Amino acid sequence: MNGPDSFEFVGETGTLANGWNDQNKSALWVYNLHYFDDLRRAGSLDRRPWHSALIARWIRENPPVEGAGWAPYPTSLRMVNWIMWDMAGSELGDEARRSLANQAGWLARNLETHILGNHLFSNLKALVFAGSYFSGETADRWLALGLERLGREVREQVLSDGGNFELSPMYHAIFLADLLDLVALDRVFPGRLPRSLVEDISRTAGRMLGWLAVMTHPDGDPPHFNDCAIGIASGLAELKAYAVRLGIAQLTVGERIEGRGATAIHLAESGYVRLEGSGAVAFCDVAQIGPSYLPGHGHADTLSYELSVGRRRIVVNGGTSCYGTGPIRLHERGTSAHSTVVAEVNSSEVWGGFRVARRARPMDVKLTRTADGLSLSAAHDGYRRLPRKPVHHRTWTMRANELEIRDLMFPEIPAVARNILYPDVSKELPEGILYDVPTGSEGREPAFYAQRFGVRLATSAIDVRLTKGEAVIQWRWN
Template sequence: MLRDRVRLASVSAARAAGAFARGAAAPYHLMKSMAIAPPERLRIAPPDIRTTDSTVADQIYAGYFSFDGKTVQARGVSPFLVAAPSECWRRSLAGFSWLRHLQASDNRAALATAQELVADFLSLPKIPADDPAMEPAVVARRLLSFLSQSPTLLDGADADFYDAFMLALARNARLLWRALAGDGARGADRAFCAIALAEFAVCADTGRKIAPHVSRALSAELDRQILIDGGHVSRNPQVAVDLLLDLLPLRQVIAARGLQTPSAVLRAIDRMMPMLRMLQHGDGSLALFNGMGATALDRLASALAHEDTRGAPPVNAPYAGYQRMEAGDALVIVDAGGPPPFEFSLCAHAGCLSFEYSLGIERVVVNCG
């Protein structure tokens, strides 16, 4: 009892000291972030390996925006000006991940719609800091989406749109720099912010000055969040899938530029791939532990398709706290771990010794997710 109290007191003191140090350094990082200049050009555009859906493009072209179980019909009004039905809907809209569906469309009108919608967003007055669109994770998603879709968005664009787009890239990068330097981003969001900032540093011609600092920040987050056995410290399998879908394009774009990929990025990718296969049932879906919902099989397949070597899935992940037992077509996956650190426990369950059982492609015993 006394030992636990001492440990908690030490953790609290460390957090307080860290918060004080970050607060003291805030003016310095504010000044440093302002040095991130708008690019004159982008040297390369990263790929988006997430799958696309032409029906989503058709819906957006028709003025219907469906995210997170909510649908809004814009009726000729900018979707960024309508009342958001939920904060999750607003986050998805402002993250612009849906641009990939329009980019993949063969409909020239749909591509023009993508440019118009981005122009609508760029023309908005200053967005309040408490708007979900300004949350660090949403800003990171928006920066990644803008960079990956930049060839389409800038194709035939006039000078005003081009300048506004480049300025938006720099502003987003500044926000992420400050979020990483302070307490703006927490938990897994810090890794996504670092990935987005690293892509900006690689793709933008003005990113060279911040590249060393960003590389160190990204490496530190990956070493902190990806455990030795490949599990994410949150113990949520979905976080590992999402990280891979962003880390793999980053690795590709760094290689295409002829730059050296940080070893922490390579380690994280190599460790997470087998871990995800360990948590797969016979139907391809992942076990529902600690916030994992229904598996988007297309996204999981896109991530695992980049695995260089594919052996038998591991059966023991002591750091992540999962065990796998197989006998013929029978498979049991067991949660044998403790709670994750508080910072990463938003979706965690009190599920120690819970298990899932499947027989071939049939799920027999499952968790609620």
């Protein structure tokens, strides 16, 4: 909130002048309007009068169960935010508590079991919050309903290496914050949650912190794999500080391999590898597109990568600026918006905003020591629907001051190895950073980079056209 009825969400500003369901705004903006996330933002105590008035206005102008605000997902987020606001010392008041109870009762009858994933988990979390916050038989039923599946969903949605199963660093951070909230709830209402569940959630949060630490650039923010935008979820530093306040320690995850002048951390179940040289880090995607039954946040980004040298991003994926079903959404999910090999079709058949048909399958993932560093190789069959059924093979070799990326397409088809440059370095690389293209035909093409929702920045990509089915680019730094 930047005023009593003025807001900025997903890079877009607006007011309540046209009500709570403004058709001139994106569906995502309208959803954010009903979340009440500002109740927990930095400096929220200074905006308490705005928040109190806004809660009262929401109750007056959103009768049950009309409008977007009563959809299960925004209802779940709003319930938790109202409860935590009250727990932190603000006063909801009787009218708001009655509304909150009505929202909980409605949510209990409308769990998003058809969507699953983070939507269902948010529903369950909200019922656990409401069942702990209120008392009595009805509250006990809400609590029992939430707890019935909560532990099972934690085990389903968090992989053994600590990664969230949707394989998006942004949704990983959101889910981690949810777990920390549940531990905080237990501190305020001890005994409402089973001790074994709290201990399991705490351990899982520690693993998720470890995963996020591996998957964070030196600038403090994550790489853009699948749906991911900076500024939506809390970053590593904020989440780590929250965990420390709750007594939760970050755990070590993944397999660490030391090479001459290089280090790798392999998050095998998630399918990501962090390669480090002297002063540089690369993030490599050898992952599935996401859960087989829930690919809605997946991109056609198999075998893509991002590269930072020092604290500066050099090579990036295109990011996510919007949801919906329009051409920008389709492009941002497509292969050409990622730093990987691009052919005439997407490596995974993304469509409809949140749908995926024929999907690339990564295979032959190998991480080995070389005489002067570490080598990561993998392949995918996402182009098998093309004539001759070609397979893309990629090898990243990290040395002390060099990252070499070798691409092979067999059988040979027309394709380019795309390397999207971070906008700040697209016109001129920082001093001490250079690249060479010993194999393939180099060109520059315009590209876009969406670091945040609602913002698309013009940049360029180094496109290396494969020659006889092969391309090589070598990044060097000092």
